[in-house]
Amino acid sequence: MSNKEFEQQLQRSVAQLTKEIQPQRDLWPGIEHALNHEQDSQPKSNSWAFQSMAAAFLMIGLFGWLGFNQMQGGDRTEQLVTVLSEPYQQQKQRLLASYANQPALTDNWQQQVQELDDAAAAIKLALKEEPDNPALLKMLKQVYQQQIDLIERVHAPAWQTI
Amino acid sequence: MQTQGQLVDAQEHFAERAVLNLIEAVKAGDKQAYQMLYQQHLGQVYALCYRLTADRALAEDVTQEVFIQLWRKLDNFRGEAKFRTWLHSVTSNVCVSYLRKQRGWWQRMFNLENSEAMHEVAPGSAGEVDLDSLVQRLPERARMVFVLHAIEGYRHEEIAQIMDMAVGSSKAQFHRAKQLLSEWMGYEQ
The missing domain is CATH 1.10.1740.10 (RNA polymerase sigma factor, region 2, helix turn helix motif)
Structure with a gap:
């Protein structure tokens, strides 16, 4: 069958696509919840943004200090992982505590947090095999940041620019 | 009229x-x-x-x-x-x-771009096509470009801006999407 036939079939199929699809669950309560908490969430976002910046500065300082002390191989990586993990874990616990009584926008956010925990564990395992791989450290940092973003977003959606 | x-x-x-x-x-x-x-x-x-x-x-x-x-x-x-x-x-x-x-x-x-879904056996029927199902099997970037260009009518220049990619990449992803769809719909390019 020819290319022309395919193009025609494709055009027909595109034209037949339904313009509207309805979601399986009611999305309005989550939206309404976010709109109602808009005023409350803004200062919180700024506050967490400030804390994230402070944590970033702290980590830069600690990385510098660790580099200065010229630690070796696996020990160095283990300490780097600890230094990298602790501020995120503390921030995560603070967030979970502060949002404990607040309903979330999605039902499966805890599962997503767990998946990210699993990913972090996998990266830590990989770091034991390749202690000098900076990409793995970067990934670990990204996983932790994703967790923080996720927890904040499902409880107090971050307003983005359209 | x-x-x-x-x-x-x-x-x-x-x-x-x-x-x-x-x-x-x-x-x-x-x-x-x-x-x-x-x-x-x-x-x-x-x-x-x-x-x-x-x-x-x-x-x-x-x-x-x-x-x-x-x-x-x-x-x-x-x-x-x-x-x-x-x-x-x-x-x-x-x-x-x-x-x-x-x-x-x-x-x-x-590397989700090469997910297992895209290697699954195609339905192989060119008569009735469930385009939505086939589009879902496309790799992410190819799918997004296909949806925006072929279904939503965006120009490649606009897609490049939305997706933060080169215009050429948008065209290449669209070509890739069509190749895969063609294969899955039982046509040979």
């Missing part, structure tokens, strides 16, 4: 006028009006999100994000374009940015 055309134009004008009235009420802070606006456009927004994400749960999250952002950004709608067109553009941008944030590192880590 002309009368029928004029009738359609008048209906469209009336519908757009009704939407503009709702938007004015929303701008004044009327949440009930916003809920009506949401109900009227939910199917359109969710359809685009679902086609772009190929994931029902994710599409639901993104749809919520679209309407949350829309509430704050509705002041930016000046009525220069039709509301549906403007909303489509907002949805595309929110969706792409949401996906980039959500899946960026997963993709780099696990």
Whole structure:
């Protein structure tokens, strides 16, 4: 069958696509919840943004200090992982505590947090095999940041620019 | 024929006028009006999100994000374009940015572009095609470009801007999408 036939079939199929699809669950309560908490969430976002910046500065300082002390191989990586993990874990616990009584926008956010925990564990395992791989450290940092973003977003959606 | 055309134009004008009235009420802070606006456009927004994400749960999250952002950004709608067109553009941008944030590192880590789904055996029937199902099996970037270009009518220049890629990459991804669809629909290129 020819290319022309395919193009025609494709055009027909595109034209037949339904313009509207309805979601399986009611999305309005989550939206309404976010709109109602808009005023409350803004200062919180700024506050967490400030804390994230402070944590970033702290980590830069600690990385510098660790580099200065010229630690070796696996020990160095283990300490780097600890230094990298602790501020995120503390921030995560603070967030979970502060949002404990607040309903979330999605039902499966805890599962997503767990998946990210699993990913972090996998990266830590990989770091034991390749202690000098900076990409793995970067990934670990990204996983932790994703967790923080996720927890904040499902409880107090971050307003983005359209 | 002309009368029928004029009738359609008048209906469209009336519908757009009704939407503009709702938007004015929303701008004044009327949440009930916003809920009506949401109900009227939910199917359109969710359809685009679902086609772009190929994931029902994710599409639901993104749809919520679209309407949350829309509430704050509705002041930016000046009525220069039709509301549906403007909303489509907002949805595309929110969706792409949401996906980039959500899946960026997963993709780099696990190379989801080459997911198992795309290697599955194709239905192989060129007669009746469930295009939505086939589009869902496309690799992410190829799927998004295909949806935006072939289904939503965006130009490659616009897609390049939305997806932060080169125009050539958009064209290449579209070509890749068509090649895969052609193969799955039982055509040979």
